[in-house]
Amino acid sequence: MIDVALGLDVGGTKTLGLLVARDGRVLGEAHRATPHVHCEGSGAATAQVLAALTRELCSTQDIDPQKIAIGIGLPGLMRSDGRLAFAPNLRSESGADIGTELGSQLMNASIFSDNDANCAALCEHEWGAARGLDDFVMVTLGTGIGGGIFADGRLVRGRSGFAGEIGHMVVQARGAPCLCGGFGCWERYVSGGGLQRLTREAAVEGRLPTLVAQRGGATLVRGEDVTEAARENLAEAVALVREIGWWLALGMANLAAILDCGHFVVGGGLSAASDLVLPAARDYLDDLVEGSVARPVITLTPSMFGPRSGAMGAALVAMERAK
Amino acid sequence: MIDVALGLDVGGTKTLGLLVARDGRVLGEAHRATPHVHCEGSGAATAQVLAALTRELCSTQDIDPQKIAIGIGLPGLMRSDGRLAFAPNLRSESGADIGTELGSQLMNASIFSDNDANCAALCEHEWGAARGLDDFVMVTLGTGIGGGIFADGRLVRGRSGFAGEIGHMVVQARGAPCLCGGFGCWERYVSGGGLQRLTREAAVEGRLPTLVAQRGGATLVRGEDVTEAARENLAEAVALVREIGWWLALGMANLAAILDCGHFVVGGGLSAASDLVLPAARDYLDDLVEGSVARPVITLTPSMFGPRSGAMGAALVAMERAK
Numbered sequence: 126m127i128d129v130a131l132g133l134d135v136g137g138t139k140t141l142g143l144l145v146a147r148d149g150r151v152l153g154e155a156h157r158a159t160p161h162v163h164c165e166g167s168g169a170a171t172a173q174v175l176a177a178l179t180r181e182l183c184s185t186q187d188i189d190p191q192k193i194a195i196g197i198g199l200p201g202l203m204r205s206d207g208r209l210a211f212a213p214n215l216r217s218e219s220g221a222d223i224g225t226e227l228g229s230q231l232m233n234a235s236i237f238s239d240n241d242a243n244c245a246a247l248c249e250h251e252w253g254a255a256r257g258l259d260d261f262v263m264v265t266l267g268t269g270i271g272g273g274i275f276a277d278g279r280l281v282r283g284r285s286g287f288a289g290e291i292g293h294m295v296v297q298a299r300g301a302p303c304l305c306g307g308f309g310c311w312e313r314y315v316s317g318g319g320l321q322r323l324t325r326e327a328a329v330e331g332r333l334p335t336l337v338a339q340r341g342g343a344t345l346v347r348g349e350d351v352t353e354a355a356r357e358n359l360a361e362a363v364a365l366v367r368e369i370g371w372w373l374a375l376g377m378a379n380l381a382a383i384l385d386c387g388h389f390v391v392g393g394g395l396s397a398a399s400d401l402v403l404p405a406a407r408d409y410l411d412d413l414v415e416g417s418v419a420r421p422v423i424t425l426t427p428s429m430f431g432p433r434s435g436a437m438g439a440a441l442v443a444m445e446r447a448k
Numbered sequence: 449m450i451d452v453a454l455g456l457d458v459g460g461t462k463t464l465g466l467l468v469a470r471d472g473r474v475l476g477e478a479h480r481a482t483p484h485v486h487c488e489g490s491g492a493a494t495a496q497v498l499a500a501l502t503r504e505l506c507s508t509q510d511i512d513p514q515k516i517a518i519g520i521g522l523p524g525l526m527r528s529d530g531r532l533a534f535a536p537n538l539r540s541e542s543g544a545d546i547g548t549e550l551g552s553q554l555m556n557a558s559i560f561s562d563n564d565a566n567c568a569a570l571c572e573h574e575w576g577a578a579r580g581l582d583d584f585v586m587v588t589l590g591t592g593i594g595g596g597i598f599a600d601g602r603l604v605r606g607r608s609g610f611a612g613e614i615g616h617m618v619v620q621a622r623g624a625p626c627l628c629g630g631f632g633c634w635e636r637y638v639s640g641g642g643l644q645r646l647t648r649e650a651a652v653e654g655r656l657p658t659l660v661a662q663r664g665g666a667t668l669v670r671g672e673d674v675t676e677a678a679r680e681n682l683a684e685a686v687a688l689v690r691e692i693g694w695w696l697a698l699g700m701a702n703l704a705a706i707l708d709c710g711h712f713v714v715g716g717g718l719s720a721a722s723d724l725v726l727p728a729a730r731d732y733l734d735d736l737v738e739g740s741v742a743r744p745v746i747t748l749t750p751s752m753f754g755p756r757s758g759a760m761g762a763a764l765v766a767m768e769r770a771k
Contacts, residue, residue: 201739202739202742202743210739210742210743211738211739211741211742211743213738213739219742259607260606260607272706274706274707276599276604276606276611277602277604277605277606279600281599281600281604281707281708282600282708283583283599283600283707283708283709283710284582284583284708284709284710284744285708285710285743285744286708287708287739287743288599288706288707288708289706289708290705290706290708290738290739291705291706293705293738294617294702294705294706295619295698295701295702295736296618296619296621297620297621298619298620298623298695298698300621305738305739306738307701307736307738310738314621372621375618375621378618378630379617379618379702380706382613382614382616382617383595383597383611383612383613383614383617383703383706383707384597384604384606384611384706385604385605385606385607385608385609385610385611385612385613386606386607387606387607387608413618413630415534415536415613415616415628415629415630415633416524416525416533416534416536416610416613416628418534419525419533419534419542420525420533420534420608420610421607421608
């Protein structure tokens with residue numbers, strides 16, 4: 126087994142690189158903005174950023190960037206050949222083979238790609254909040270919602286390796302339009318994008334009068350304003366955060382009915398707000414799960430590594446596949 | 449391995465018993481109405497009916513009802529100890545241990561219970577439309593919707609054995625009230641109960657004028673009237689059937705996003721109408737699945753054994769557990 130690997134997590138907004146030891150210790154960290162080039166399919170710009178991150182991190186530990194095993198976590202439908210088949214929140218990369226691009230830039234053959242939320246689930250199962258759990262769902266709240274599903278002790282991959290696209294489960298038929306082309310997807314009501322959308326809607330409908338007055342207009346209130354104000358107990362902000370908690374619980378209730386998962390681990394870039402949203406979701410969950418009186422309690426915990434679990438899991442994937 | 453077993457499928461409306469050979473041949477069939485006794489938890493009335501079915505079927509083949517392996521398929525949350533923990537469409541049996549009741553009535557120790565849709569999935573995987581498929585979902589349309597999920601070649605059981613409650617996935621937040629206590633569950637828009645509800649709604653809203661006139665009132669039009677009229681190409685009935693097909697496709701699209709299942713097998717008591725509903729669902733499915741252009745085609749087939757697959761699968765469960 127390899128002792129150290131590099132994990133790269135390409136998010137809709139930013140890209141994180143971590144040097145990770147076999148026992149889960151993080152030896153180095155660096156990040157960059159994710160490039161959004163308006164020409165589809167190449168992946169070259171992203172690969173350049175990943176190459177720069179790799180060189181930077183390797184130089185700190187005197188590691189040869191051609192020889193280290195590298196894992197890349199990517200959002201969306203990852204084919205088993207490493208190509209990103211479809212990425213609603215990273216449109217410019219749909220169809221790209223970022224792993225191969227990076228490999229040719231670094232002259233490194235040990236590069237492995239996987240879905241970012243699958244990486245996060247594998248990380249939490251190996252080192253974090255899901256250790257020893259056979260049936261859990263990793264929910265990553267970022268620009269969208271990603272998912273990694275463990276059932277009966279194994280990560281569910283599905284026919285083409287696309288399983289876990291829980292953010293595109295429709296919870297409101299003919300509801301809010303989604304970047305995937307659909308309507309009413311779960312991630313339109315939770316996630317960073319969902320928070321933004323619900324905030325805008327509430328501001329326009331007059332449900333955030335204090336924040337609208339503070340920011341100087343309904344269209345100027347941001348999701349962060351709501352979470353900050355909720356921390357200061359502003360009632361209108363608390364109400365909106367509880368609404369998001371309700372939507373989070375609704376999707377979890379669906380997954381619990383379908384999979385009988387006993388645990389949810391919530392991570393991703395938005396997990397900094399999880400201390401606000403998770404208690405609200407917890408309050409609503411029992412009411413929303415079919416037959417909850419007949420079920421053991423469903424636990425709902427924040428990820429142990431927050432926004433780092435995707436990159437840590439990508440490193441784990443590299444360690445396991447390169448061994 | 450046992451050569452012959454008895455499968456009993458307790459539905460919300462009727463109960464079917466089948467004598468099944470190891471190769472899937474059905475050697476005998478009998479049915480009864482499912483009793484609905486208005487006192488919760490005993491299961492005694494149901495067990496009596498099952499005992500009568502067992503004796504009837506065994507007598508035709510000169511089999512000792514004390515010695516044959518018996519499988520029972522039950523709707524709802526089945527605990528691994530055989531107790532029915534929660535059954536929205538069979539309320540009187542919630543909490544019942546029908547297997548033990550039947551065992552004591554027949555003096556037979558080889559009785560095994562499982563969820564009815566899990567039984568159907570196992571049956572179709574062993575003998576029917578899902579042979580050789582690793583990733584599929586069995587969708588049983590009856591009084592409600594049941595589900596059996598195969599992922600990566602194995603039936604997904606979940607933490608307590610409750611996985612597959614796909615009918616209680618919410619597809620319309622704060623939607624139609626469901627027998628489970630929730631709102632907007634998938635089975636409220638598809639299934640026998642869903643057909644009835646949508647029919648009533650359409651009739652009252654004036655979307656079924658011909659059928660309302662024929663039956664003599666909006667509240668008198670039944671689901672069967674709609675499917676019969678759709679077969680005769682009455683436009684208002686065809687439109688309603690297509691609406692049900694759209695809802696069926698919506699839930700399937702959710703399951704495909706979550707599980708990346710490549711196949712759906714549709715069975716259950718309502719599957720007699722599947723020649724009407726499945727083509728409509730097929731038409732809508734690609735539009736509703738996230739990233740469908742990037743996915744291999746999702747197939748959607750009727751179950752090979754229709755309303756028999758639950759009882760056949762229950763017999764299979766008995767054969768495998770008694771061996």
